[in-house]
Amino acid sequence: MINISKTCGSEIETKELALQFASYLIPDTLIYLSGNVGSGKTYFSQSIATYFGFNELKSSSFSRITYHKGNVNIVHCDFFKKIPDEDFISYELEPVLVSPWLLIIEWPYNLDHLNSNMSFHVNIKIQNDDCRFITIKQF
DSSP, X not given: OOEEEXXXXXXXXXXXXXXXXHTTOOSSEEEEEEEOTTSSHHHHHHHHXXXXXXXXXXXXXXXXXXXXXXXSEEEEEEOXXXXXXXXXXXXXXXXXXXXXXXXXEESOOSOTTOOOSEEEEEEEEXXXXXXXXXXXXXX
């Protein structure tokens, strides 16, 4: 079981932690990302995507879901503006989970029924302008 708690004093340290974390991930993994607005959830997501060869991951706040096809298909969701309902999950999210996938969900809500090989909760807390306390727990 992976259980990491780390204070990151810069974006470089945050990216290094995200890349280290990404190296442990296997296909069909679910990552819930939580933290306050501006805590660095999208930056953490971008850093994970970089590990898998994607440099263009952007916040999906406006469309709620973005899909990046590659050796590992990355599905990035941002539910800040609207909580997903059962129809969204059944008709929009689940159909794009083509193995091997990595599903990253910012502003996670009760989505416990999604099947995955591994699941993690990443929480990012703002300590000050440059410093973040990041916990990563496998469940």
